Amino acid sequence: MKTNRRTFLGGVSTVAVLSASGASFAQGAKKYSDGATDTEIKIGHTNPYSGPASAYGVIGKTLQAYWKYVNEQGGINGRKIDFITLDDGYSPPKTVELVRQLVEQDKVLCLFNTLGTPTNTAIHKYMNAKKVPQLYVATGASKWGKPKEFPWTMGFQPDYHTEAVIYAKHMLANVKDAKIGVLMQNDDYGKDYWEGLRDGLGKEVGRVVKHVTYEVTDPTVDSQVIQLKDSGANVFFNISTPKFAAQAMRKAGDIGWKPAQYLNNVSVSVATVMKPAGFDNVQGVITAAYLMDPTDSQWDGNDDMKAWKAWMTKHNSGASLSDGSNVFAYAVAHLMHETLKRCGNELTRENLMKQAASFKKFKLPMLLPGITISTSPTDFYPIQAVQLQRFKGESWELFGDVMHAESS
Known part of the structure; x- marks a missing residue:
C-alpha cells in the first residue's frame, strides 16, 4: 500500500442482516x-498494511469496503462514515504517532478495531x-476487558488467556505423556497466551520442556523450531502471528517433527497461514474458533455465509474467500455499525461507550451457533465462548461443544 492514509466518505441506513433492535432513536436535541x-461520523483506525504482520492488512481493506458499502446505502441514521485508516506497520511508536494525529488533528469520534496487542498497549x-x-480492538489480550481501570477501551474477540487455558486442558486430556514445546512472539500478545497455558496446566506446568521466543523483526523462526524438536517435545503450542x-x-x-500441534486463533487463515505452511504439514492442527470458517463446507447452506459471500463478491471482489480475516472484519464492522446505530442522535463519546456496554445475547453475523454478543458496564468482553476445530484436508472441521470463557 503506497499511501499512508485512506479515507472514505459516505453512509448507511440499515444492513439486512443487522437486528432491528435499537433501530429507532430518540428524537429531540442532538448531542455530539x-x-x-x-x-458525518469520523472513525479512526490503524492497521499493519506493511511490516511483519502485514497479513492482517486484509482486515483494514475489508473494513474500508464495508464502510464504503454502508455509505452507498445512505449512512447510519443519515450520517456518512468518514473512515480514516493508517498504516502503522505493527510498530508501537508509529501507532502512537498516528493515533495522536487521529485524535488531536483529525478529531475522530473514536478508534475502531486498531490491530495488535503491542500497538494497542502503546496507546491504551x-x-x-x-x-x-x-x-x-483487534487483539484478544485480557487487558481490554477492565472497565474499572480503563473505561474507554473494549475488546472484541475471546481473550488469549482463556483460549490458552482451553488448549492446556485439551493437551493434558488427549496427549499421552505430554511434553510441551512453546514458540512465542516476545511481546504482550505472546505473554498473555503463555501465562494462560501455564495457568491451564496448573500442577502439570513442568510438562513444558522447552519455551523459545522470537522478535517480530526476526527473518525466520527456523532455529527455534529446531530447538523445540531437539527438546523431545511431542506437543507444539504455536503462539505466533x-x-x-x-x-x-x-x-x-521439513525436519520431520510430528508433534500434536496447537495454533493460536489469530493465525488460522487458510489462505495466509495453512496453505503457505503446506497442507501436508498442518493435518490435525487444533485451534479454537468463534467465527464460521469460509473453507468449512458445513456452512455452505448457512444464511450468514451465503450473505457474506454475496457481499464479498459484490463489494470486496479482490479479497480471498478462504481468508478468515475477511470474516473477522465483516463481523466486527457489523458490531460497530449496530453500536453507532443505537446511539441515535446522541453521538457523544460517553453514549457510544454506553451503547457498546449494553448488548444482550446479540446475534452477530458469522458467529458460530451458540455464540452471541453480551456486554455490560462491568463486562467488556463481547465474545466469551469458543469451539475447538481441527485441520483436515484443506479446511477446518469443528468438534466438541461450545465452551464458555472463565470470565463469563
Whole structure:
C-alpha cells in the first residue's frame, strides 16, 4: 500500500442482516462529541498494511469496503462514515504517532478495531486519559476487558488467556505423556497466551520442556523450531502471528517433527497461514474458533455465509474467500455499525461507550451457533465462548461443544 492514509466518505441506513433492535432513536436535541455532526461520523483506525504482520492488512481493506458499502446505502441514521485508516506497520511508536494525529488533528469520534496487542498497549493509557473510545480492538489480550481501570477501551474477540487455558486442558486430556514445546512472539500478545497455558496446566506446568521466543523483526523462526524438536517435545503450542505461524509449521514438516500441534486463533487463515505452511504439514492442527470458517463446507447452506459471500463478491471482489480475516472484519464492522446505530442522535463519546456496554445475547453475523454478543458496564468482553476445530484436508472441521470463557 503506497499511501499512508485512506479515507472514505459516505453512509448507511440499515444492513439486512443487522437486528432491528435499537433501530429507532430518540428524537429531540442532538448531542455530539468531536468527530460527529448532522452529516458525518469520523472513525479512526490503524492497521499493519506493511511490516511483519502485514497479513492482517486484509482486515483494514475489508473494513474500508464495508464502510464504503454502508455509505452507498445512505449512512447510519443519515450520517456518512468518514473512515480514516493508517498504516502503522505493527510498530508501537508509529501507532502512537498516528493515533495522536487521529485524535488531536483529525478529531475522530473514536478508534475502531486498531490491530495488535503491542500497538494497542502503546496507546491504551493515552486513549483513556483523552476519554476517547478505543472500541472492539483487534487483539484478544485480557487487558481490554477492565472497565474499572480503563473505561474507554473494549475488546472484541475471546481473550488469549482463556483460549490458552482451553488448549492446556485439551493437551493434558488427549496427549499421552505430554511434553510441551512453546514458540512465542516476545511481546504482550505472546505473554498473555503463555501465562494462560501455564495457568491451564496448573500442577502439570513442568510438562513444558522447552519455551523459545522470537522478535517480530526476526527473518525466520527456523532455529527455534529446531530447538523445540531437539527438546523431545511431542506437543507444539504455536503462539505466533501469520507469517511466523506458517514458517514454523512448514519447518516442523521439513525436519520431520510430528508433534500434536496447537495454533493460536489469530493465525488460522487458510489462505495466509495453512496453505503457505503446506497442507501436508498442518493435518490435525487444533485451534479454537468463534467465527464460521469460509473453507468449512458445513456452512455452505448457512444464511450468514451465503450473505457474506454475496457481499464479498459484490463489494470486496479482490479479497480471498478462504481468508478468515475477511470474516473477522465483516463481523466486527457489523458490531460497530449496530453500536453507532443505537446511539441515535446522541453521538457523544460517553453514549457510544454506553451503547457498546449494553448488548444482550446479540446475534452477530458469522458467529458460530451458540455464540452471541453480551456486554455490560462491568463486562467488556463481547465474545466469551469458543469451539475447538481441527485441520483436515484443506479446511477446518469443528468438534466438541461450545465452551464458555472463565470470565463469563
